[in-house]
Amino acid sequence: MGNFDFVKDVFPNIVDDCARAESYISSDPLASCVYARRAIDNLVEYLYYDVLGLPQPYHDDLSGRIHNPDFMRHIDRMIISKLDIIRRNGNAAAHEDNPNISSQAALAIVRELFHVVIWAGYNMTAHYDKVPVAAQFDPALAKQSMALNPVQFKMLLRRTKQERDEHARAIAERDAKLAAKDSRMLQLQAELETLRAQIKAAQQANTVADAHDYHYKEGETRALLIDQLLAEQGWRLDEARDREYQVEGMPPTADNPSGIGYADYVLWGDDGLPLAVIEAKRTSVSPLVGQQQAKQYADCLERQYGQRPVIFTTNGYETQIWDDKSGYPPRDVQGFYKKEELQRLIERRKSRHALSNYPFDAKADLIAGRAYQKAAIRAVDEAFDRYQRDALLVMATGTGKTRVVISLVHQLMEAGWVKNVLFLADRTALVNQAANAFKNPQTGLGSSVPVVNLLSDSDKKASGRIYLSTYPTMMNLINARATDESAAGSVGSATVKPLKFGPGFFDLVIVDEAHRSVYAKYGFLFDYFDSLLVGLTATPRNEIDRNTYRLFHLEYDEHTGGVPTFAYDLDQAVRDGFLVPPKVLSVSTKFMDRGISYDELSPEEQAQWDSRDWDETGEIPDSVSANDVNRVLFNADTIDKVLGVLMQRGLKVNDGDTLGKTIIFARNQRHAEAIKSRFDLNWPEYHGTFARIITHATRNAQQLIDDFSDPANDPRIVISVDMLDTGVDVPEVVNLVFFKPVMSRTKYWQMLGRGTRLCSDLYGPGRDKTGFLVIDCCDNVEYFNQQLPESDGYVGRSISERICLARLALLETLDADGSDGSTGSGGLPSRLLEPFGGSAEDCAQYRAGLAIGLHAMVSGMDPDGNVLVRPHRKIIETAADAAWWQRLTREKAALAAGLAGLPSSVHIAEDGGNDAAAKRFDFYMYTYELAVLRAGAKRAGVEAGYGVAAPTMDVAAIKRIVQTDADALRNPKNLNLPDVAECADLIESIVDDDWWRDVTVPMLETARKRLRGIMKYAAGARRNVVFTDFEDEIIVERGAALVPGGDAADVDMKRLKEKATAFLKGLDNNIVLARVRMGRQLTELDLTELERMLIENGIGDQGAFDAAAEQSGGFGLFIRSLVGLEPAAVQAAFARFLDGSRYNARQIEFVNMIVRELTANGVMSAARLYEPPFSDISGSGPEELFHDERDVDDICAILDGVRLSAIPRPRRKQA
Structure with missing residues (x-):
């Protein structure tokens, strides 16, 4: 009696191949694997064509059928994996010159065949009752056959090929006859339909659960899952000592009084010493179960060889590493280490030095010699010495974050802590900039440490020690395979190219501008690489969300905020003389502040208005809102007025003759082009080179950035859309023009950082840069001075x-x-x-x-x-x-x-x-x-x-x-x-x-x-971009103060809000409260009156309302949050977006949701547009829904306008 006797009742055409496969397990493993493959070839063909009736796949072979999506829909994923394992090993046995297939490997393959036939017989036939689902493969039942001689083996391969070719011809003939409606074939087709109906009926009647255990046992886990993971790291496992290695000195037990044990795997170094011991458990058991046993194996190996191996425990699904000799507790990893990586771990136990008192050498002083930079490095040193593996540095833009990490890398390499480093950033310009900084011979590491920019085609195949990449590029590279054949591993007889970047490849990963949204999108990278992790951010510490602190395993308190590894903010850097402060000039024009009304234009301008092509319907509007200016409508004189302020009031060099280096932040590409066009028209003497556009649409953008970075070269002005917000460090920049609204606090601080750097002798010998000018056209500084809450980085689902x-x-x-x-x-x-x-x-x-x-x-x-x-x-x-x-x-x-x-x-x-x-x-x-x-x-x-x-x-x-x-x-x-x-x-x-x-x-x-x-x-109609030339005028031009990020205390307002809300509900006829609800512009007198009433009626004292105002961004916003807004007022503000002839239903519903939130809460941050419930309509944000980016800008501007109406405007001085 054999294991496959039941097959004659369910799949009689493969019973002989199954029986021969088990009979050759011990005597001829190659023949066993070939017969196993023959069996699944015929089985899959029968299931594919006869049972499931699927169309011929693109590649009509075993692999093509197994991996055909239609086939995979019907077959259990675990069975698909088992079929593929049998196929690959069968191919190796038949076609490789010297396949290394042992009897143990053949046993594993035939056991997989048994699982496959059990599942298929039970789930894909009408004879499920004939299948012994409770049975497991028993090698003792297998009949034993003599090994095939070489001639017989060749005949087997030849016969297999002939049968396969005959099957292919038969299928082709059958399809041809079916197409020709051959009566005999139509009868066969009817028989197949009957068969399928019988199988379906039988399966529906089958109420008995499938009790067969398809899980891998411990030995199968090793052979089929762990071997694959090890092969991906270059381990060949072709020596007897690699598996089931005998160790002595285990603690004696009643079951094992001899103290002899057998380690599942031992990975060896070239010197014959153990590098790692692996304890494997079956897939249904946690790897933690084997932790103590693995430690005991490591103890035995250490006594025998004088070197303690690294400990791995795994069940094939989950793996933990425990380098207890180095002092670290066990931690989860995504796979195993390569030989050289394990060798590094072991050598590092002796060679690495304590960091906390490791001296800064002359090179370190040259790279990052300032006291606060050394303090930042020491803070990371101390964290790593305490066996923490993560650190977060909060440093204002311009304080030299990149220099700090270059010096840190230099120190960690010198102290024996790291060899390979990965630097990740979200923009190409930042990666290129950091690569140049690492390569710099004076303030970088020069040529002594090879640097690889993975964004460069010439560098992608290069090897080095410092690798730089954007997040998406690295996500695409983690599945890449190495090209070095000598490093290949093997699974059974199959050669496996190792992963180029395995979990242990990098010793240190540096994350530039670390925040929650980065982790939400690319967090797998931080989990995949088993490395030290250092995050960098310029966002003030109190404005970093708690999730970022948790990512770096750092302390966070709901009331006092988070505690980064090190912090050095803009305020402190200015006081210490390492950065320069901004001066702010708020500028607005009549059109940017109030919009454009047709009735207020001159007759000539009205004629121009009427001649413009406004939209596809031909409808001409009566007005353009302030939000549409510089977004939908580009007015030449508005741009001219702002450029005039820049050229007149902007900081100048060369004794006042030349405008200093300037960045203009534009709304979009069209806006940037309009600014450039107007500048060239008004200042033709600069020959078109003085102001240039640098956006993602600009060809050879890097060359323009390099030219801008040269103090002696044009351009003096660069007009940017997003690209230079974080991607350029030019100390000579002294003017920043915020010609667009900014909604992200992180981006706001990054943009300000473009001007904070020191610059010696900028205005002449001994006349250094002492500050920079921010020309703010969109109230950004006022907005972020409010310290309003911002999104926690939620990333919408696709x-x-x-x-x-x-x-x-x-x-x-x-x-x-x-x-x-x-x-x-x-x-x-x-x-x-x-x-x-x-x-x-x-x-x-x-x-x-x-x-x-x-x-x-x-x-x-x-x-x-x-x-x-x-x-x-x-x-x-x-x-x-x-x-x-x-x-x-x-x-x-x-x-x-x-x-x-x-x-x-x-x-x-x-x-x-x-x-x-x-x-x-x-x-x-x-x-x-x-x-x-x-x-x-x-x-x-x-x-x-x-x-x-x-x-x-x-x-x-x-x-x-x-x-x-x-x-x-x-x-x-x-x-x-x-x-x-x-x-x-x-x-x-x-x-x-x-x-x-x-x-x-x-x-x-x-x-x-x-x-x-x-x-x-x-889909609905799209609106057109309109260019006009109407006369505009400057109506606001005043200085403003910038409030740097601080550490405001978090005050509990729940009780105060409840009392104030209850009181205000009884004031339905109050005129001031009506103005609040209608969204009218509030004055200081309005708020003074409301505050007086609340205090006099015992709702709270002055201190309580001061705290409420600070927390809410102003007393007016606090009151608004309690009483909300009238729906009619909000609908009027968004009236254009509720027009069904211009916007589709999804867009209108999105706006209606905004209306409902504003009605309830009175104020809403633009960041909310990227969170539920808005992300349920548009998962990636409003840009996905409103294809015209001007719509998004408009919505954000309306939200900003609603918010500003609750903040009293400064009184104008009387002439």
Whole structure:
């Protein structure tokens, strides 16, 4: 009796190959693997064509069928992995010259074959009852056959090839005859349909759970998972001592009185000494279980060889490293180390010096010799000496953060702490700048330390010690393989090229401008590289969110804020004489302050207004708001006036003859071009080189930056859109023109930092730079002086991720009453049938569609091929089992939600995920379906806490969006399209409110499927950019003070707010309060009167209201936050955005959500536009929704205007 005897009842065509595969395990491992591969070749072909009826794949071979997305949708992910392992080893046995396949490896392969046939027989045939699901492969049952001689083995390979070719010809002939409607083949096709129906009926009747254990045992974990991870780091494991290495001196126990143990793996150095010991456990056990045992193995090896190995514990899914000899506790890692990396760890135990008292050499003094720079380095030194692995440096722009980290790297290298370093930044210019700084022979490390800029094509294949990259580039490189064949590892007989950048490659990672949004997008990099981590930021310490402190494992208190490793702010740097302070000149013109009214223009200007092409409809507006100036409308004289202020009031060099180096921050590319055009027209004597544009659209931008950095060269003025906010350090810069509103506090401080650097002899010998001028045209300085709260860096989910979560929530809701998704005719409890709104069969089909799609998406995730996916291997392999989706519990749903954003070869959208409008429509309809289902479930008494929360978007908003989009599809232009005309009746129904009354899930799902492909035709019209030349005038030109970031205390206002709110509700007829609610401009007298009333009525004292004003950004904003705004006032401010003829439904609903928030809270930061619930409509922010960036600028400007109306304006001096 053999292990595969049952196969004759389920897959008789492969029973002989299976039997031969197990019979040659010991005598002929190569033949065993070849027969195993023959078996799955025939099995997969049968399942692919006969059982599943799938179309021929692009590559019609075993690999092509296994990895075909349609096939993967039906086959458990773990089985796919097992099929691939059998395929690869079978290919190696058949085709490699000297395959190194042992009997142990052959046993593992045949055991995998056993799992595959068990699963396929139980899940893909009508004879599941013949399959011994409770059995496990028993080598003792395997029949033993004599090894094949060379001639017989060649005959086996030849026969295998012939049979494969015959199969291919037979399939081709069958397809040809089917196409020709051959009667015999049509009969065969009918027989196949009957077979599929029998299998389906049998599987539906199968109520017995699959009890087979498909998990890897400890030995299988080693052979099939851990070997792969080790091979990726160049370990060949081709010596007997590499596995099951005997050690002596283990603590004797009753089970092992001899004290002899066997370490699962020992990794050896070239000197014959142990570098690492690995303790492996089966996949179902935590790696922590083996920690003490691994330590005992390390103790034994240390006694035997005099060198303590690094300790790894793993179950194939999770891995921990424990370098206890170096003093570190165990920590999670994403894989193993290469030989040279382990060698470095061990050598470092003796060679590295304590950092806290390590002397600064002459080179360090030259790089970063200032006292505060040395203090920053010492703070990191002390943290690392305390075995902390993370540090955060908060240093004002211009204080030399880059120099500090260069000096730190120099010290860490000299002290024996690091060899390889990675510097990460978010912009190409910053990476290039840092690369040049590291290479500088005087203030950098020169040529003694090779520097590799990974953004440079010439450097990408180079090797070095310091690597620099942007975050996205490094994300793309972590899956890259090394090209050195000599470094290759192996799994069984297969050669595996190692990863170029493994988890242990870098000893130190430096993160430039570290904040939460960076971690939210690219946090995997910080988890992947097992290195020391140093973060840099210029954002003042009290304005860094708590999540950033937690990322660096630093102290954070809700009241007092965070404690960085070291901080040195702008104020202190100015006092110490290392930076220069800004002077602010606030400038505004009539048009920028009030907008442009047609009625106020001269007759000539009105004629010009009438001649402009305003939009696609030909409609001519009566006015342009202040928010549209320099965004939608570019007025020549407005730009001229601002440039005039710059040329007259800007700081000058060369004894006042030449404007100093200047950066103008423009709103967008069109704005930058308009500024450049007006400058050249007004100052032609500068020949077009004095002012230049540097944006991401500029060719050879780096050369222009280099020219600007040269004090003797033009340009003197650069006009930038985002690119130079953080990407250039030119000490000669003395003028900054803020010609755009800034909404990010981080960006604000970075922009100010462009002018803070010292510059000797700028105005002549002995006449140094003492300050710089900020010409602020958009009230940015006043805005950020308020110390208003800002976003914590929330990064919106992609639309695909939100769709996935919505489908998970739907499936979880359907299963909330305890259904396993497979019982009864509908597969749902009767209590959910009524909320669903359809028949039991409809319910079952709907649920099956959700489960199949989600299962397919998870099955398309490849832990072996993508390191982003690899940390989730355990849950992926579990969720890739179709049975796992038979009932989605709350706990399962929460686990699956963690996979929603991972890359997969299978798109959850029907069209492959390429139609953005269709995906948005999917999300809206799924969200509405979920609302209907959960509300109905609650009414039916199905109460459950859900693992996946419903989107925060309300169903009334979705209804309005869908109806408006459907209405747009009804216009004659769209109805002429065949696809739209076919759905005309459904479109008419959806526009009508009656359709939505008592709407059911099947109705919504039918509409989703029919309309999703035509939603791209519902887009609205775009507005045009307008250029004018109307006479403008300067109306505000005053100095202002800049308030640097401080450490304001966090005051609890809850009780005061409750009392004040209750009192103010009783003042409905108060004129001042009415002005607050209507959003009218408040005066000092208004606020004095309100404060007087509150104090006199015992609501609070002067100190309490002073604290409230400080916390809220002003007393007017505090009052506004309590009473809110009148809806009519807010709607009037956003009236243009509520025009359905100009904006589509999604855009209007987005604005309506702003209106609702302002109505409730009275004020709203622009940063909120990137957070829920706004991100539920537009996951990447308003820029995704409003393709014209001027719209986004306008919305932000309106929000700013609403806020400023609660802040009294300074009184004008009387003439």
